[in-house]
Amino acid sequence: MRPQLHPSLSSAWRDPSTVQIGATTGQSHVFGGLSPVEGAVLRAMDGNNDLCTLRDLATTAGGSPDTVDRLLELLIPAGAIVDRDAIPDDDGPLRQSLPDRVSLSLLDRSLDGGGTAFARRGQRRITIHGAGRVGASVARLLDAGGIGDVHVDDQELVTHADVSPGGHPADGVGIARDRSLHRFLDDGPAAQDSTPPETDFAVIDSAVCAEHPHHTGAYVRAGVAHLLVKVTEVTGIVGPLVVPGESACVRCLDLHRTDRDHAWPMMLDQAGRYPPEMPACDASLSAAVAGLAAGQVLAYLDGYDVSALNGTIELELPYGLPRRRSWQPHPDCGCTWQ
Numbered sequence: 001m002r003p004q005l006h007p008s009l010s011s012a013w014r015d016p017s018t019v020q021i022g023a024t025t026g027q028s029h030v031f032g033g034l035s036p037v038e039g040a041v042l043r044a045m046d047g048n049n050d051l052c053t054l055r056d057l058a059t060t061a062g063g064s065p066d067t068v069d070r071l072l073e074l075l076i077p078a079g080a081i082v083d084r085d086a087i088p089d090d091d092g093p094l095r096q097s098l099p100d101r102v103s104l105s106l107l108d109r110s111l112d113g114g115g116t117a118f119a120r121r122g123q124r125r126i127t128i129h130g131a132g133r134v135g136a137s138v139a140r141l142l143d144a145g146g147i148g149d150v151h152v153d154d155q156e157l158v159t160h161a162d163v164s165p166g167g168h169p170a171d172g173v174g175i176a177r178d179r180s181l182h183r184f185l186d187d188g189p190a191a192q193d194s195t196p197p198e199t200d201f202a203v204i205d206s207a208v209c210a211e212h213p214h215h216t217g218a219y220v221r222a223g224v225a226h227l228l229v230k231v232t233e234v235t236g237i238v239g240p241l242v243v244p245g246e247s248a249c250v251r252c253l254d255l256h257r258t259d260r261d262h263a264w265p266m267m268l269d270q271a272g273r274y275p276p277e278m279p280a281c282d283a284s285l286s287a288a289v290a291g292l293a294a295g296q297v298l299a300y301l302d303g304y305d306v307s308a309l310n311g312t313i314e315l316e317l318p319y320g321l322p323r324r325r326s327w328q329p330h331p332d333c334g335c336t337w338q
């Protein structure tokens with residue numbers, strides 16, 4: 001092991017015996033009362049020295065070799081240390097994902113620089129239904145986030161209205177949406193038919209994918225977790241993230257709305273049959289919604305509780321401040337019945 005103060009965290013000395021590692025609320029720790037020997041060992045934790053060398057350094061400086069172990073017992077649980085030996089050299093294709101990997105390591109406080117967590121994402125397959133502005137961007141973000149197989153299920157032709165930064169490029173206009181994105185997605189084969197493949201997770205843009213009621217029902221029955229996302233008028237909505245049998249599903253939300261507004265099913269039906277002639281989808285809003293959606297998916301698959309479980313996150317122009325609405329499973333839905 002070659003300990004290194006986490007290369008993604010700032011470290012600053014408040015005085016000769018006090019160091020602060022990290023700058024933000026969830027990541028910063030202050031270690032005070034450090035002796036000159038401990039300070040010297042800490043400074044030598046730069047990824048170049050193994051444990052033997054550090055213990056020798058502590059002894060030479062007039063301290064005990066145990067100083068190294070005592071410091072590591074403090075620093076490792078705080079997420080302030082990585083093991084340089086566990087982090088691959090950043091030559092080649094791994095270099096592009098380095099910021100994502102070290103971000104993961106700040107969350108899980110792993111010694112390996114996030115390598116294991118990132119590799120776990122590489123085993124996942126996610127299907128995107130509806131690859132307009134939002135869905136295309138979600139697909140590319142999930143790919144950048146390390147998802148091994150991002151499968152786009154959308155054979156509609158790309159229109160000029162679908163082109164956006166981070167989504168479909170301008171030269172994709174006129175070709176199928178899945179094929180337009182294929183060049184950006186590692187190992188994501190363009191679909192040969194519209195049958196949803198075996199998948200670990202699905203993202204469904206209900207504003208773009210006309211078959212969204214079919215997909216949400218099928219995924220609930222199949223026990224596959226899925227996230228709804230859409231931009232309607234000047235509001236972007238991320239959620240609910242449905243874990244079948246555990247959290248509120250799309251039908252639960254419709255039943256809650258029907259309780260409050262008996263005309264809701266008729267409204268829903270007509271909105272589906274007569275969509276707006278010119279759907280609005282602000283490019284900045286769609287990028288924000290896509291980023292939020294991809295972040296929720298990745299965090300959920302990484303094992304974290306996320307805000308879109310039993311909830312929706314809404315972003316409205318021009319304010320842009322995310323607002324969470326809570327939704328519980330509806331007693332009449334049956335999706336969480338044992």
Ligand SMILES: [Zn+2]
Nearest residue numbers: 249252333335
């Ligand atoms: Zn339900």
